[in-house]
Amino acid sequence: MKTSDIFLGTAAGAAAGLLVKEIYSRQDAKYAAERVLKDVKNAFKAEGPIDGSWIVMNPEPYKQYAVETDVYRGGITRHSDGELEQFEFLADAYTGAVLNVKKV
Numbered sequence: 001m002k003t004s005d006i007f008l009g010t011a012a013g014a015a016a017g018l019l020v021k022e023i024y025s026r027q028d029a030k031y032a033a034e035r036v037l038k039d040v041k042n043a044f045k046a047e048g049p050i051d052g053s054w055i056v057m058n059p060e061p062y063k064q065y066a067v068e069t070d071v072y073r074g075g076i077t078r079h080s081d082g083e084l085e086q087f088e089f090l091a092d093a094y095t096g097a098v099l100n101v102k103k104v
Helices: 003-028 033-045
Strands: 052-055 060-064 067-080 083-092 098-103
Touching: 033 052, 033 067, 033 083, 033 098
Parallel strands: none
Antiparallel strands: 052 067, 060 067, 067 083, 083 098
16 A cells, blocks of 8 residues: 555545534534523514513423424513513524513
């Protein structure tokens, strides 16, 4: 075997390994909790000012019917018509999509 053949084989193996690692890491990548909270706050700000917000940084398992995923749980507080309103939301940890919002 030539040295160049060994080098090419090693380089091809390393490139394949990096490709597999990248594909695997993208499948398991979660949306940042801070980004989810920022998106939800911006949606609420479109209707008026908010007073406070929170989000649990660690995703928790969630199942609705046959669908299972990990979710972030958070909340928004605002004043509307002189009353304090509180909302809780669930957002998919992989896509950042809001799954549910309820007034508490």
